[in-house]
Amino acid sequence: MSSSTPFKMRLVHLDLKGAPPRVSYLSEVFPLFHALGANGLLIEYEDMFPYEGHLRLLRAKHAYSPSEVTEILRLARLSELEVIPLVQTFGHMEFVLKHAAFAHLREVALFPNTLNPHEAESLALVQAMIDQILELHRDVRWLHIGCDEVYYLGEGETSKQWLQQEQNSHAKLCLSHMQAVASHVLTQHPGITPLVWDDMLRDIPQEQLKASGVPQLVEPVLWDYGADLDVHGKVFLIGKYQECGFQRLWAASAFKGATGASQALPPVEHHIRNHELWLQVAGSGPRDALQGIILTGWQRYDHFSVLCELLPVGIPSLAACLQSLVHGGFAEDVRLRAEHFLGVSSLEITDTVRYVTGWFSPYHRRRKLVHPVMIQHIQPEALSLLSRWNNLVQQLEAALQLVFYPDTIEEWLEENVLPSMQRLQDLLQDLGEAAARQPPPTGPGWDTGQNP
Template sequence: LPQVLPLLRALGATGLLLEYEDTFPYTGPLELLQAPHAYSPAELRALLSRARALGLDVVPLVQSFGHMEFVLKHREFAHLREVKELPNALNPHKEESLALVKAMIDQVMALHEDLQWFHIGCDEVYYLGEGEESKQWLQQQDNTPEKLCLSHIKAVATCLASSYPMVTPIVWDDMLRGMSEETLAESGVPQLVQPMIWDYAADIDVEGKVQLLEKYRRCGFSKVWFASAFKGATGVNQSLTLIGHHLRNQLEWLQVASRSPGGALEGIALTGWQRYDHFSVLCELLPVAIPSLAVCLQTLKNGGYSEKVKENVENLLGMSNLEVDTFMSTSLGTFPGSHILTLVTEVSFYLKSSVDELLERNRYVTGWFSPYHRKRKIIHPIIIHHFQPDAVSLLCKWNAVLHDLQAAMEQVFHRCAVEEWMEENVYPSLQKLQQVVDDLDEAIEAQN
């Protein structure tokens, strides 16, 4: 990431929105939240110092309501779940819930300097109102799920404001969208937070977004943010980034911005999700999506996409031919992580297809070395020569590619992330190929 920051600045970024989740170096009772690959305090300080030196405003994001799996999965915090069996949402009725959120915010704040904004999450609070305490609360007159949601957001925002009065809380807006103007205005929340309206589609409802923004303004929100996406929004296990989708997403948001009231928009965050939630698989890796991020940043900076913008991106990334409407790219690039993009593209396009071609469409394999033959170690000696060289050659080729990819990834990612990506995207096909070669060796040996 430190290598990428100067590039992001050159492309037009003005800040970093960082959701740490389990990579923050929590201490004390919160230490168990740390993943094995969490940043050390020294690593984090160095990263934040580098960002400040480049003029990038850092906005930490700490989930405080929904998407709390990384906390509530632990036995020690399971009693704070909204629904006993589900680790996604925090119980808003318990004082200990707010104390937990405050402790997390305090520790994150302690490692950051001169913050202007702090994102408290609060998106996708699934099953809110379905916990036993919530059900009892909702039976009381005038209580609604909307008021329950707003009361917790207000409690967290008030807590943050009292300890850090110079910092403005940001919240995701999806839990607020369907609420009436009256409900929002009466809650007091608009005076405390700035909503971040998010939509990652290539064809967002521009008119609807403009109306939503105007509604938020009428309710009393002083400023709003937009959130687009440059990766991590087109498939839970996506391995390659289709730039065209994300480019269209930025162009749609530019339309919304052009129709927004003057002074209403605080900024736009280009999100790049690494997982859909704490338990899902990895989607596109950051190095794979840097060309997409570059296109998106330059599009927003220049108010649109043009041949000139394309040239700017190509120059900054060291690419000779940027393609936005296809995954394939013949241009390697010289940006940090470009080698990973090249190898991931090769694996994503050719590994499974080449193995399937050999094992499922080669007549000598399907006809003379089927699972039946392999189990019984039966092979016609003549047939060996028709596919053994191809199988061994293919295995050698992919082992070499994967050796290079693993080495490149280990320069960037923690070993557990490399292992996960390999297990999801590489080993299923490679192990099938390896098994056929091993079975063939055993069958040949059985003939002798």
């Protein structure tokens, strides 16, 4: 592996709160992850973990069994991928707090996303989740405890009363819960270090962070998925965290799942640019300031949102991003390497069809207006495309069955395939009706007033 990368660890994030892959598929992609330059995995189980006892109701319908988790870890070891499990312990707790049995532990009664940090039962709950996860991950060195996007913190009734007391603040409330969870990990599971997402820490005053003791307990993961990442700002933030006493820092980029809640295909150039900027951050700050980078691949924005890009269609983007990290950028030779690994001729995705948007827009379709020559351009292509769609859907469903569970396939087809087929059928119907009208339109002087 090239020595040009400043990131010792390069972890691929598996977000299992949407479209969790079958273990058989993971056995195929783990060797590819390693070949592309990954040496670790961040596995965000959410409801796919086989919780037991009073936590058993958290399991999704197709949750992995304990033996399947063990097999995933074995497959990871075979591909030299170090595993870090992730369990949310503060924000993004929808998969727990949506259940009636735990709804009383919400910070705000109406919203299932944030845990009430004042309840002793809340801490006991996340401690039990942590203990069960680490029981099946005995050899790990890190545990990610989440703590990002803790929305509505301080807006619960108990918090409002607590905040009225002198010297209490939202920052103190956040830090105290983070400290309690991290302390449990360190005392009950020696040798395992907690990681946290850094967004709740960014705006806390430096002295308050330092005095909280949290910098001695956790390692923050600085995340930014933008193609306009502020390099100078990130370097400044690294310096702030180091001065507060954090011993180790991590970065987090994105190879998919960060450009739209319903995004179907990753914009590869966006994600490559994000990684190039993270390389600049690593090269501009103190040497070895960032211990590793997590390439996130979000599958849902939260537990209740739609699916975004599935893992298989994110592989080309992942390949480009990992190879960028390994070789210090995405020059032409690096592009060719990535394409060689994937067995594809190009990572580019382009669309050159302009006739529909230019000459048969919604305006034209409502009025059944179309230039005769455009019928010759649009109709044969649309008919051919519909035929290919029908064949492709059958092939796609068969392929998805090899990777995902039935509920994922049903959701994905209903969200992403069936609407496109319906739009194509509607287009052909509108085109046929427009073509049947006499006399045909001849130019920009159409009398639209005669066409309701």
